[in-house]
Amino acid sequence: MDIFDFSSGREGYYGQYGGVFLPEVLHNTIEELLHCFRECKEDPDFWREYVRLLQNYSGRPTPVTHLPNLSSHLGGAQIYVKRDDLNHTGSHKINNVMGQGLLCQRLGKKKVIAETGAGQHGYATATMAARFGFDCKIYMGAVDVARQRPNVFWMENLGAEVIAVQDGQKTLKDAINECMRDWVLNMTDTHYVLGTACGPHPFPEMVSWFQSIIGIEAREQILALVGKLPDRIYACVGGGSNAIGIFQGFLNDENVELVGCEAGGLGVGSNMHAARLAYNDASVGVAQGYKTYFLQNQQGNMLETHSIAAGLDYIGINPIFSYLWEQDKVRFEAATDLEVKEALRLIMRMEGLIPALETTHAFASAIKEAPTMAADQIILINQSGRGDKDIFMIADALDDQQWKSFIKDKATQYRLEEN
Amino acid sequence: MELATYIRERRQEKELLIMAHVVCGYPSFEENMQALEIMEQAGVDLVELQFPFSEPSADGPIFVRANEESLKSGTTIDQCFDFMRAVTSRFTFKVLMMGYYNTVFKMGEKDFLERLSAAGGVAFILPDLPIAESVMLRKTALSRGIDPIIFMTPTSSEKRLSELGAASSGMVYVVARKGVTGTKSNIDAEVVALLQRCRMHTDVPLGLGFGISNRDDLQVLRGTADVAIIGTAALKTWQNAGPFGLRDFFHALS
Numbered sequence: 001m002d003i004f005d006f007s008s009g010r011e012g013y014y015g016q017y018g019g020v021f022l023p024e025v026l027h028n029t030i031e032e033l034l035h036c037f038r039e040c041k042e043d044p045d046f047w048r049e050y051v052r053l054l055q056n057y058s059g060r061p062t063p064v065t066h067l068p069n070l071s072s073h074l075g076g077a078q079i080y081v082k083r084d085d086l087n088h089t090g091s092h093k094i095n096n097v098m099g100q101g102l103l104c105q106r107l108g109k110k111k112v113i114a115e116t117g118a119g120q121h122g123y124a125t126a127t128m129a130a131r132f133g134f135d136c137k138i139y140m141g142a143v144d145v146a147r148q149r150p151n152v153f154w155m156e157n158l159g160a161e162v163i164a165v166q167d168g169q170k171t172l173k174d175a176i177n178e179c180m181r182d183w184v185l186n187m188t189d190t191h192y193v194l195g196t197a198c199g200p201h202p203f204p205e206m207v208s209w210f211q212s213i214i215g216i217e218a219r220e221q222i223l224a225l226v227g228k229l230p231d232r233i234y235a236c237v238g239g240g241s242n243a244i245g246i247f248q249g250f251l252n253d254e255n256v257e258l259v260g261c262e263a264g265g266l267g268v269g270s271n272m273h274a275a276r277l278a279y280n281d282a283s284v285g286v287a288q289g290y291k292t293y294f295l296q297n298q299q300g301n302m303l304e305t306h307s308i309a310a311g312l313d314y315i316g317i318n319p320i321f322s323y324l325w326e327q328d329k330v331r332f333e334a335a336t337d338l339e340v341k342e343a344l345r346l347i348m349r350m351e352g353l354i355p356a357l358e359t360t361h362a363f364a365s366a367i368k369e370a371p372t373m374a375a376d377q378i379i380l381i382n383q384s385g386r387g388d389k390d391i392f393m394i395a396d397a398l399d400d401q402q403w404k405s406f407i408k409d410k411a412t413q414y415r416l417e418e419n
Numbered sequence: 420m421e422l423a424t425y426i427r428e429r430r431q432e433k434e435l436l437i438m439a440h441v442v443c444g445y446p447s448f449e450e451n452m453q454a455l456e457i458m459e460q461a462g463v464d465l466v467e468l469q470f471p472f473s474e475p476s477a478d479g480p481i482f483v484r485a486n487e488e489s490l491k492s493g494t495t496i497d498q499c500f501d502f503m504r505a506v507t508s509r510f511t512f513k514v515l516m517m518g519y520y521n522t523v524f525k526m527g528e529k530d531f532l533e534r535l536s537a538a539g540g541v542a543f544i545l546p547d548l549p550i551a552e553s554v555m556l557r558k559t560a561l562s563r564g565i566d567p568i569i570f571m572t573p574t575s576s577e578k579r580l581s582e583l584g585a586a587s588s589g590m591v592y593v594v595a596r597k598g599v600t601g602t603k604s605n606i607d608a609e610v611v612a613l614l615q616r617c618r619m620h621t622d623v624p625l626g627l628g629f630g631i632s633n634r635d636d637l638q639v640l641r642g643t644a645d646v647a648i649i650g651t652a653a654l655k656t657w658q659n660a661g662p663f664g665l666r667d668f669f670h671a672l673s
């Protein structure tokens with residue numbers, strides 16, 4: 001199947017999901033973006049330049065790593081990991097951002113804006129802007145600024161202006177709203193680098209296209225390594241960009257099961273989660289420029305969401321996934337905060353890997369299911385990012401006393417320096 | 420009576436009509452009613468009642484806060500329609516619903532139109548619903564005598580203006596500048612030129628909004644626009660100077 005082969009009059013739609021729901025003042029801008037994107041997608045030189053850039057700048061292709069210890073500990077399927085955590089800036093976000101940077105050059109725009117949740121996308125965008133010479137403004141919910149200071153630090157030092165958004169729940173969705181407000185004013189010289197496969201068309205298609213590099217590589221690599229395709233692929237789903245990235249390499253392989261892993265937060269029925277499809281709390285709606293499943297109330301107002309992972313803490317989901325889920329092409333599961341903490345401990349100790357908290361959701365789901373699979377079956381997990389950035393959150397989660405006393409000492413030192 | 424006819428008839432006596440804006444439930448429905456009373460006395464011709472939404476991405480800080488506060492205090496859609504009913508039976512100005520598309524989508528387009536009709540509303544303004552996505556809604560609305568209000572903007576090409584013109588009914592909402600609601604605009608020759616461009620593409624009355632705040636602005640618009648749309652400036656006045664301030668504000672306009 002080609003999900004981007006739109007039928008006439010349904011451009012930008014995946015089943016009933018997707019579309020363009022924007023203020024009229026952006027009509028020209030989004031048309032211009034669509035036109036430029038179509039040109040890029042049809043130009044094989046563009047893709048070659050994109051791949052070359054990621055190879056030289058970000059270390060692609062990222063390897064696929066076998067996890068023998070974890071596999072034998074769980075006693076089921078053989079577990080392999082696609083290592084997008086080894087990218088420059090530490091996550092898959094750089095793929096999309098470098099692609100949009102090249103596209104922004106073609107558009108002739110000199111400024112970029114972006115929203116960020118965990119800060120990984122903001123960090124990647126600030127990096128790209130420094131490299132390409134663009135002015136860069138990052139909108140980030142005030143709550144996320146508080147919980148992801150290390151990324152804010154890097155963004156600012158890379159020359160970006162970070163704006164803490166004080167509206168609404170002060171998280172990712174509010175940062176997106178604020179980006180939209182900036183864009184409707186500054187669209188003439190500004191490109192909006194949306195960080196995930198959500199928002200108005202062509203963003204879901206465009207972000208998916210750039211992230212498809214993960215799946216293209218992974219398919220070749222796993223075939224070379226084990227001589228067959230994986231039985232199941234797990235990827236965490238916030239907006240849904242790393243997942244659609246790896247899944248695209250296997251969409252036409254009938255025997256490969258695709259599993260999207262959402263943020264279960266405090267669990268089913270807690271109203272404190274961000275599981276749009278795995279739990280039963282979301283319904284179809286239109287917000288932030290597109291139609292998809294949203295965590296919203298009867299009146300169409302968005303609900304509060306929660307996750308230990310800021311990058312999964314979002315109300316909506318890639319419209320392509322709403323469609324693929326309905327078509328039974330992708331299964332959705334959720335992992336709770338607690339399961340994620342346990343999984344993280346296990347992975348660090350057994351394999352010496354430190355996945356990001358977002359990514360650990362995919363591990364947690366795979367760890368649950370691996371023991372029920374046969375020893376000759378293959379699991380592939382997309383390691384979308386590394387966990388170093390989460391050191392404050394992880395230290396809290398693991399209640400690490402040594403870390404706490406280190407921070408206390410640091411604070412005392414700063415206080416003394418001030419006086 | 421359809422909106423365009425109402426505006427044309429009022430225009431026989433008045434060069435420039437005024438449309439005001441109220442966010443339902445902010446600061447409270449009682450205060451909304453008090454503000455509307457003042458608007459009626461000041462001769463306001465049209466009022467848009469905004470149904471609060473959690474993601475008001477086309478609004479600036481003052482309306483964003485108003486939406487947030489209203490929802491926090493528990494405002495529901497039922498209350499908004501009940502309020503609209505009360506307003507339309509009490510006052511002579513015409514009432515339009517303003518809001519975001521998800522409010523309509525979640526209740527269903529048919530239900531929405533039925534309830535809007537029953538509450539005495541004559542039109543709706545949904546800034547995040549482009550014409551390509553509203554074909555059915557606009558058709559059904561027109562068959563019930565309700566006008567879908569569409570936007571024309573400074574970034575619209577001639578080709579786009581003609582598409583928008585073909586879809587227009589009741590009134591066109593011309594946006595004075597880029598950006599969201601709330602900041603002051605320069606109502607100048609450029610805005611007049613924009614209105615003249617829009618005029619070439621539609622026969623329905625033109626309302627101009629975004630950043631209108633005083634008598635001088637209205638003076639510039641006389642003769643080119645049919646309706647001056649006043650939003651944030653009035654709410655700001657209410658917040659800073661209460662009912663008396665609002666009375667003075669509208670009096671100073673005329």
Ligand SMILES: Cc1ncc(COP(=O)(O)O)c(C=O)c1O
Nearest residue numbers: 120238239240241242311384385
């Ligand atoms: C490491 C990592 N993985 C996953 C995500 C979730 O985003 P997406 O679903 O678009 O891949 C984020 C978002 O911040 C992230 O930082």
